[in-house]
Amino acid sequence: MERPRRCALATAAPLPLAFPPPATSGAPDGPSATAAALAATPAAPAAAVIGRLRGWPGEHRVAVGLSGGVDSSLTAALLVEAGWQVEGLTLWLMSGKGACCAEGLVDAAGICEQLAIPHHVVDSRARFEEQIVGFLVEGYAAGVTPLPCSRCNREVKFSPMLEWAERERGIARIATGHYARLRHAPEPSGRTQLLRGLDARKDQSYFLYDLPQQVLSRLVFPLGELTKADTRLEAERYGLRTARKPESQDLCLADHHGSMKAFLDAYLPPRQGEIVLSDGRVLGQHDGIEHFTIGQRKGLGVAWSEPLHVVRLDAAMNRVVVAPRAEAGRGGCVVGAINWVSIDSPQAPLNLEVQVRYRSAPVAARLTPLAATAADTAAGRPSRARLEFAEEQFSITPGQAAVFYAGEVLLGGGLIAAEDHQ
Secondary structure (H helix, E strand, O other): OOOOEEEEEOOOOOOOOOOOOOOOOOOOOOOOOOHHHHHOOHHHHHHHHHHHHHHHOOOEEEEOOOHHHHHHHHHHHHHHOOEEEEEEEEEOOOOOOHHHHHHHHHHHHHHHHHHHHOOOEOHHHHHHHHHHHHHHHHHOOOOOOOOHHHHHHHHHHHHHHHHHHHHOOOOOOOOOOEEEOEOOOOOOOEEEEEEEEEEEOOOOOOHHHOOOOHHHHHHHHHHHHHHHHHHHHHHHHOOOOOOOOOOOOOOHHHHHOOOHHHHHHHHHOOOOOEEEEEEEEEEEEOOHHOOOOOOOOOOOOOOOOOOOEEEEEEEEOEEEEEEEEEEEEEEEEEEEEEOOOOOOOOOOOOEEEOOOOOOOOEEEEEEEEEEEOOHHHHHHHHHHEEEEEEEEOOOOOOOOOOEEEEEEEEEEEEEOOOOHHH
């Protein structure tokens, strides 16, 4: 990555317990006028987090990954209040017509100025284009539905941020605003376990399953023990400019291009093909399999006597295969390129819970180890397994992650394989 641009190079100073109302750029409504009247001390959940941060073993020096949103903003504020030496680090991922990245850069810089900490911007556009844009285009063209967020966390964000912070600033830890928790095991294993965030509605551990141990052991997630409501309340207490900034509701590339369809249309030319029933009967035409995903029911553009769901994307024949819901369920799937996080790779069958999409509920399953393929090994995660679900599941989508849990502990996860490649 290129050397950074620096801004707001004030020396880190102890954080006052409340800030004056800030400028409101980057948020539709700045923090309310009542923010200054909020209690000068944090609410109990945030106070507990600050106490734990103060007692954190080792050096209290950290780079905070700042996106310009309220979560990363509060992360930086809590660390400063806990007495850590904090520097902000923002990755510049996209340029062009979209305003989301530019707004994020402005708000991240504003937060660093407000907290009186240094801010660094690292140009990561080339890495993002190579690792994420190319990955998405290739995956959709091949008939899978890629999961870019977990790949971005591993290849674009966490590892590169740690490398840059250590090389350029001598900082060995990164903090972010993710709603997840870490548990550092004692020796001799020394393994860092990844746990769900306490806010079940905001838990983001699913997207972190692919991070290696050497990264997890150097991370700090202050918001893992807070709810989103706690975060908003504390951001208002500090008077942070991002306290009421709305959350993005879509993939960053979709926001940037206006929609996911617009993004895909910019990279993949229309490729007309057939929409067929599972028995081969042709029902209609489509303009590209990349615009469909497994389980999809709406927007198929075909009529039938009962609702139809996408059950397969046949890239070789450029076909979208649909069927009634009764034919759409699956009793199991194969998962490849598994990254085992909180336990060693099992050598025998294991009962666990699995989450097959970010918003889906975990379900009971039995995992049976399989021999790794060359693709698993090439990905640096030579582990593969078959899952058998306790109950039939729908929308099992090749390219998405199957993430394994034992209660709140994330055991590991991998990518769902296409049926034809199992």
